[in-house]
Amino acid sequence: MKRAIELAAATLICLALLGARTASAKQAAIDTCVACHEQEEDEDVAKAVPEWRKSVHFAAEVTCDGCHGGNPRAKDEDDAHAESAGWVGTPGWKELPTFCGACHESIAHGFADGNLGDGFEGGGIPPTCVDCHMSTGHDTQHANAKEILSDPLPERLRGLPQLAQARRDVLALVQRETVVSKRVAEVSARALPPTGLARDLRALHDGWAPHFHRFEPAEFARADVEARAALDTVESRSAQLEQEAYARARLGEGGIATLTLFFAVLAGLRSRRDP
Amino acid sequence: MSARPEVVAEVANWLESRAGLRTLTRAIAATPSGRTWWLGATALIAFALQVVTGMLLLVYYVPAPDRAFASAQAILWEVPFGWLVRLAHAQGASALLAIGIAHTVLAAVRADYKQPRELVWVCGRILTLLGFVAALTGYILPWSQLSYWATTIATSPLAKFPLVGTTLVTLARGGETVGGPTLSRAFVAHVVALPLAAIALFALYGRLIARARRIEMRRGTRAIARLAGDPRARALEVSMLVVVYLAVVLALVIYVPSLAFPLHADRPADPLDTPNPIHPEWYFLWASELQRLIPDLIAALPWSHGRLAAAAGWIGELLPLAIIGGAPFVLLAVPFVDRGPERDPRRRPVAIAVIVLTLASLAVLTSLGAHE
Amino acid sequence: MSDFIVHSEGALAQPVGRRRVLAWLLAPAAAALAAATGWPIARYLFPAGVAAAAAAVEIPAREVALGESKRFLLGGRPAIVVRTAQGLRAYWGACTHLGCLVSWRRGRSDFFCPCHGGRFDVDGHVVGGPAREPLAPLVIEEIGDTIRVRTA
16 A cells, blocks of 8 residues: 555656656757757857847747747757748848847837838948847847947947937836836735736836837837836835735734644643543 | 533533434544544535635625626725635635545545445545536636636537537526626526535535444444544544644635636636636646647547548547546446455555556646646 | 642632643633634625715705705715705705605605605704604805805
8 A cells, every 4th residue: 555655656756747848848949949059060050049048038938939930849950940830030130120029019110110210311221129139149138228228339320319319218217117126026026916016017118118119209208207107106006015915924924823822722622531 | 520510511401402412413523533534524624614705705706797807806905804715715725626636535545435335435526526616617706817718618518519519508608608697607506506515415425424334333344443432522623623724724825825826817807818828727737638638649640640530630629528527427436336345455456556547647637737 | 640739728629730721721712713713804894994084065056946956975975955945955865764865845845755754854853754863964055156065
């Protein structure tokens, strides 16, 4: 009997771990795309993998096929790069906003409609997503004005007046957003039911980000005011919830203490009754 | 013995002559104290907690699709101690089902379904199944994204029944798709029908057990550990159990409240958007994983292409439903399949092997489902 | 069992054992548990006390002609205003017997409650029926073409 239980437990644990490992999509992509591309002779292609590992996309579990398409569980090159599996390949310079816009749709729209998108009138290569959000290719970091627009901007963009203005305008807002999101992260780490605050923050961010990417100061100013009001609401709700979490924890502990006391008394009485 | 006042003794005598109270308490006290009994007692206590918290929830909950989610959220965030009531009910439901499963497993291992306990097992299993149905009907009530889509998934298989499929689905949903009428039907089932049925079955269960035990004592086929129990000792023990259970639920509520809120359970239902990914609660993960796994496995078989592709597709779709739908019946049929007189687990290798395999498969399926 | 016995002359010559101490502890512990369980449930069942905020409502004067009455909500509760030869009067609309709403009867110049036949005169005093308290008055003033009613 005991052995049967031990055997069962061992079987369960092994199978569970096996199941967990094979079912992970991230693992599948690493097994396929990375396995080939890490060993590429062409350095420009090979460096994509280590860059990706340091990027915010890796942290968010966005794998190669998430942007480039293709089949991350394939066994050979042709299957992996099959068009039927949605393979898109490497985008050209002008195609970048559409490429990134597959997920970041509203921002890509805002950019295309704005001063630096389709309406760009300066000469030379027009600005595009990678200019501000990546330095070498795949190492996208979390969008933070201080890191994006700090030096060095690509040489050809350094003189653009819209970018300088944009930096000044957005820096303060992003800093405020970071403060509030830290607060929200603290609250979310507490033992509370889902608060929806992280989602509210995301929605808030997705509200003003497209406006910012139009690089039009007046329009951004409006979005900025709304965003700040919403951030204030989220912050005060976080503070409220933090207090709530503290109160609940103390109350619960008090309840458990009372129950323990009662249990001790009952146990004492019960033990007096043994023959 | 502590000196009891005269008044108490007189009231006790009065109650005994009118209502037979002392006889009843002696009967309850004369129960064996094995693990199976204690698990069953815990299940009853868990059920009682669900009833109490459920009644409290009903004070503020509004069972209409446009107000259900808001009222549930109000209970969680605005009503004083509403969080305690709602979370206790949600965590308590999981606890109740876990206890029910454990009790079933222990009863199976100890062969508590063999003669003369066949009906005891059947009654007990129906109670366990009622628990699962209660979980299913209760889940739709907060009207979250998970509520809506989990109910859609749970009721769609009914349509696959030949001939009566559409009728069954319409009966369950009150319409073609999940909506307000579904909520009303689930409400009636969860709040009135199931609790009444459960209470009736608990009473029946007690009676069946008492009869079976009497037969066993007469035959001497079962070693009864303690016959004439001290009612006060048993009362103290049961009180201790209640206190322990409440403390466990309270700890779950305080320290891991998000357990009661799997993905998408915190957003209001949107009939135009099925969230991705979506899983049911842990106790149904095995079923949803079967639904994903079996069609894949059948499609991977070499003879599933070409002319047999249609048949393979048909099997892939219906086999999981047959397994899930047939499982309760298999469970109920156990006492009539295994009729051997052997009760010692060490001498029933086949039965134990079947139990272990079933548990292992369920555990693996649940784990796979959790990681999808 | 290690009971210890307290001997003493007089009325307190009773054995005091550990069991007795525990039994004595049971009642207060049970009370503490009952309170710990009952208090959250009590708070749960009693919704947050709505502060009796001084509420005010404005009604256009032409809506209440001579001999006419009007029902309205003041801070969410029903109220009634009437204009008679003696002037404007406003009261909380609930009959002081069991809470049904009163109506102004022009022909009899009284407030009438349909539930048990309670009657109140224009000043709110009870003139018939089972009620014993007069209608609760509200403060009313007419400024220009607006009637302003507020809680006392």
